[in-house]
Amino acid sequence: MPPDTHHRGSRRGARAPHGGYVLADAQRGLEGAQAERDRLAPVLDSRVADAEQALTGARDAAIAGADRGFGARWLAMNAHTLASPGATVLRAVTVSVFVLLFLLPCLLRPTTLSDHRASASVEQERADLEAETAIAVTRAQVREQVETLWAERELASAQLAAAAQTEIEREEHRRRVDAARQAPTAVSAERIPEAAADVTTEVTLAAPAALESTPPSKRATLPMVPDVAGAAMRWVRPFVPPIIATAIETTTRPLRARGRSSRRPRRSISACGAATGSR
Incomplete structure (x- = not known):
C-alpha cells in the first residue's frame, strides 16, 4: 500500500467516531423538532384555519359591500395598471388602438359636400379670372385692329x-x-355783197x-x-x-x-x- 493511502485511511479512521457523534446529535435534534411539530401542529393548523375563515369572511363581506360602479372600477383598473408594468403597457396599447380606430374614419372619409363646394368655388374663381383675362386681351386686340383699320382708311x-x-x-x-387757245378774236363787221x-x-x-x-376718236380725248x-x-x-x-x-x-x-x-x-x- 502506498504511503498516501495509508495516511488517508488513518485519517478516516480517526474522523469516523467524530462523525458518528455529529450524526447522532443531528438525529436527536430532528427527533425533537418532529416531536415539537407534532405537538404544535394541531394548534398551528387551527390558527391557519381560523385565519383562512376570517380572510374568506372578510373577502365575502368586502365583495358584498363593494361599489360596483364605473368610478370604483376605474380606480381599481388604475391601481392595477400602476401596480403592474405589463398591465400598464397593455393599457397604453389598447388606448392607442382605440384612438386609431376613432381617427380612421376621419382619415378615410370620402369627399363631402362642403369639400365639393370649396373646390367648385375655387374652380369658378379661376375660370372667371381666365375669362376676364381672355376678354381683356381680345378687347385690346380688337381696339388695336380698329385703330389700325381707321389709320389705314384715313391714309387711303x-x-x-x-x-x-x-x-x-x-x-x-x-x-x-384750252380756253386760252380757243379765245375769240376781235373782228370788224362790214356789209358784204349777196354773193359773199x-x-x-x-x-x-x-x-x-x-x-x-x-368720229369720236378724232375729237378731244x-x-x-x-x-x-x-x-x-x-x-x-x-x-x-x-x-x-x-x-x-x-x-x-x-x-x-x-x-x-x-x-x-x-x-x-x-x-x-x-x-x-x-x-
Whole structure:
C-alpha cells in the first residue's frame, strides 16, 4: 500500500467516531423538532384555519359591500395598471388602438359636400379670372385692329383725296390752256355783197355738219371737268369720312357748274347754224 493511502485511511479512521457523534446529535435534534411539530401542529393548523375563515369572511363581506360602479372600477383598473408594468403597457396599447380606430374614419372619409363646394368655388374663381383675362386681351386686340383699320382708311382717304385734287387741278389747268387757245378774236363787221353772204351761209351750215360727221376718236380725248369730278367723288366717297366727302363735293361743285355752262354755247351755235340754214 502506498504511503498516501495509508495516511488517508488513518485519517478516516480517526474522523469516523467524530462523525458518528455529529450524526447522532443531528438525529436527536430532528427527533425533537418532529416531536415539537407534532405537538404544535394541531394548534398551528387551527390558527391557519381560523385565519383562512376570517380572510374568506372578510373577502365575502368586502365583495358584498363593494361599489360596483364605473368610478370604483376605474380606480381599481388604475391601481392595477400602476401596480403592474405589463398591465400598464397593455393599457397604453389598447388606448392607442382605440384612438386609431376613432381617427380612421376621419382619415378615410370620402369627399363631402362642403369639400365639393370649396373646390367648385375655387374652380369658378379661376375660370372667371381666365375669362376676364381672355376678354381683356381680345378687347385690346380688337381696339388695336380698329385703330389700325381707321389709320389705314384715313391714309387711303387722304391719298385718294390728294389724287382727286391733283387730277382736278390738272384738269383745270388744261381747261384754262384750252380756253386760252380757243379765245375769240376781235373782228370788224362790214356789209358784204349777196354773193359773199351766200358763201358765208354755206360755210356756216357746213361747219355743224362737219362737226357731227367727225368720229369720236378724232375729237378731244380729255374728259370734261364735271365728269372727272363726278367720277372722283363716286370713287372717293365710300372710303372717306362724310366730312371729307362733303368738303370734296363743295370744292368740285363750281367746276361742275362751269362744265355745264360751257356746254350751252355749243348748243346755241348749232341752233344758230340751223336757223341760218333755214334762212
